[in-house]
């Protein structure tokens with residue numbers, strides 16, 4: 001089934017703009033994940049596709065017909081929610097088979113279909129049990145089975161795995177994709193978990209405060225995030241985002257200059273012939289945001305001089321298979337507002353204008369310390385660098401990293417990617 005959203009907005013009474021002018025085309029058989037923080041409008045968007053909510057403006061069409069008429073008319077659309085609604089007095093087989101009873105299947109046909117779906121989901125041996133006798137993961141599979149048994153042409157799933165532990169989530173992620181693809185159904189899957197989005201989706205749609213920020217295959221949104229917001233939201237460890245100024249030396253290179261606090265100004269050079277250099281050159285004399293993923297950074301000896309940054313270890317985190325060093329390079333971090341909080345006024349269309357708020361360029365606020373695990377409060381101007389496990393260095397230690405300048409991300413003052421066409 002094809003799902004088409006054209007300039008869809010939803011404003012709730014009271015003025016909350018839950019969804020803001022979203023256009024999205026989900027192709028038949030495609031699995032699109034709606035990703036974003038709590039409150040960004042994912043559920044509202046899904047409910048409009050399900051016909052449970054009417055848009056304030058814009059159109060939601062399923063195979064060319066208004067969503068509401070399709071969803072209420074037939075059995076083509078199935079939803080799975082985070083809050084499961086299994087019938088407590090029915091056993092697993094009856095729960096899964098319930099929609100078939102409605103559809104008029106006889107006992108034998110129903111039993112066959114229930115068994116096939118339950119086996120595919122690994123709960124074939126639990127058909128006689130009541131929901132109260134199942135684990136959370138098993139209950140989730142029953143709910144999935146009840147949706148699947150109808151062979152719907154469109155699946156709408158709203159955080160179906162969020163109550164489960166990490167191991168189960170990862171198992172079920174793979175199962176859901178397999179089953180949905182086997183059926184050839186279209187699927188829109190809502191989550192705030194980027195791992196789910198990046199592992200399951202054919203395409204990911206990233207929302208912030210109701211506004212669509214980026215749409216594309218996982219590799220695209222990860223490697224070429226369209227906005228500063230998406231860059232900051234996706235990836236683990238997070239992308240480091242620093243302020244820099246651009247200086248062109250014609251026919252030679254484009255210099256990207258950082259900071260100057262404590263360590264002195266540092267410069268990276270993009271060779272003139274590099275495609276990105278031409279695009280950056282338009283920003284000569286301006287300040288931009290530069291994004292570094294850990295993949296672009298390699299620790300090197302202190303003597304290296306070619307496109308390196310020097311820093312000092314502010315924190316170390318040991319994750320067993322690797323250690324992460326957070327380096328102070330004396331530059332200023334870009335602060336990105338990642339919340340999806342309520343708002344009652346319409347923001348600038350892209351919603352990210354003005355997020356290049358400068359933080360105070362103060363030195364390290366708290367005593368330098370080392371932590372064995374867990375997240376620490378991000379400080380201005382840190383670079384996250386992957387090191388070998390337990391590298392035998394300490395906080396305060398100087399570290400030099402080589403920067404692969406072809407893997408940097410550049411964003412303008414409006415938060416738009418610099419190699420994207422200007423709007």
Ligand SMILES: Nc1ncnc2c1ncn2[C@@H]1O[C@H](COP(=O)(O)OP(=O)(O)OP(=O)(O)O)[C@@H](O)[C@H]1O
Pocket residue numbers: 012013014016017018036037038039040041042043044045192341342343
């Ligand atoms: N019926 C409603 N009346 C008024 N405001 C609503 C209603 N439903 C949702 N909202 C508001 O609309 C915004 C989007 O909510 P929505 O549930 O779509 O977000 P979400 O991204 O699914 O969040 P979560 O991940 O927390 O479920 C929020 O600010 C929410 O408070």
